[in-house]
Amino acid sequence: MKSYIISLIIPLNLCIFLVVVGLLFAILQRKKLAFFTMSAGVIWVLIWSLPITSYKTGGYLESLYPYTPPVSLPTAQAIVVFGGNTANNRSNWFAPYSKESRHARIDTADDLYFMNKAPIIIVSGAALDGSVSEAKGMAIQLQNRGIPKTAITLESQSTTTRENGFYVDKLLKEKGLEKILLVTSALHMPRSMAVMKKLGYDPIAAANPPQITLTDAINPYIPNARALEASRSIIKEYIGIVTYWVRGWI
Structure with a gap:
């Protein structure tokens, strides 16, 4: 179940899923639902393609130790x-x-x-x-x-x-x-x-050195393919922490 949830929430996968659902709504003449569903998918991908998102969310976990x-x-x-x-x-x-x-x-x-x-x-x-x-x-x-x-x-x-x-x-x-x-x-x-x-x-x-580091060569507000790729690991960690806490493992 956890792997399924992670796979679905991965930005690109979720975007594709929401666009398909939006198309179904469009076929059913539910234009507003179609618009909002497809827009949500595109926005999710856009958010996670920005280096600043990885830096803030992943960087926060890296900074705890x-x-x-x-x-x-x-x-x-x-x-x-x-x-x-x-x-x-x-x-x-x-x-x-x-x-x-x-x-x-x-x-x-x-x-x-x-x-x-x-x-x-x-x-x-x-x-x-x-x-x-x-x-x-x-x-x-x-x-x-x-x-x-x-x-x-x-x-x-x-x-x-x-x-x-x-x-x-x-x-x-x-x-x-x-x-x-x-x-x-x-x-x-x-x-x-x-x-x-x-x-x-x-x-x-005794952690490895932090990997989520912004340099002068990276504009944190311009979409970046590597930031989108990195989102899987960050999302997985947050889901893992919540799941472990709910189940009493941490």
Whole structure:
């Protein structure tokens, strides 16, 4: 149901849906309803195509746990990495994708590890596509960077943020660990922190750098294709937070 709602509310999808409904109203000679329905769809797309909308709504979530460079974070017993791939790990949602400037969650995790912030990394996430879990993919990349296999624990069952917390909680209890550095994207951090707090932890937020940043080259009031593309992640987070709150998961 949640996936259906998100798919429908995605601006372009909702616009198409409302235009089709508007056409049906027009066929039924309900001209005012047709006009207002189709107008609502177009306005929804226009609103989310403006960078200022992403900056205000997504930027607000990113600001709830302000970015702290790994070197300035305290030590803990474990580094926990929740899976996810926000905006292809772009350093800036409104900028073209670049391998050189991208920043993944494992980049933050390996910085923390090599700065001796914690001796263990727990990577969490099931397979999104194919048979290789996200956790295994992250573990392989971390090992390729020189982190020993013995320092990495995999949690490959979770498909949602709530399940990330549920299965990681089991691992932490098995290992007798309580103090953790929680790594995820800045946008995803408020929901992730709330999930872990609900489970009885007091995690240290170790978010990736904020991705929703306006530069002088971006006019916040001119429609932008990347802003429209980014709207899915922002809308998903707000729906996720509301859903988790209603269901008592946070």
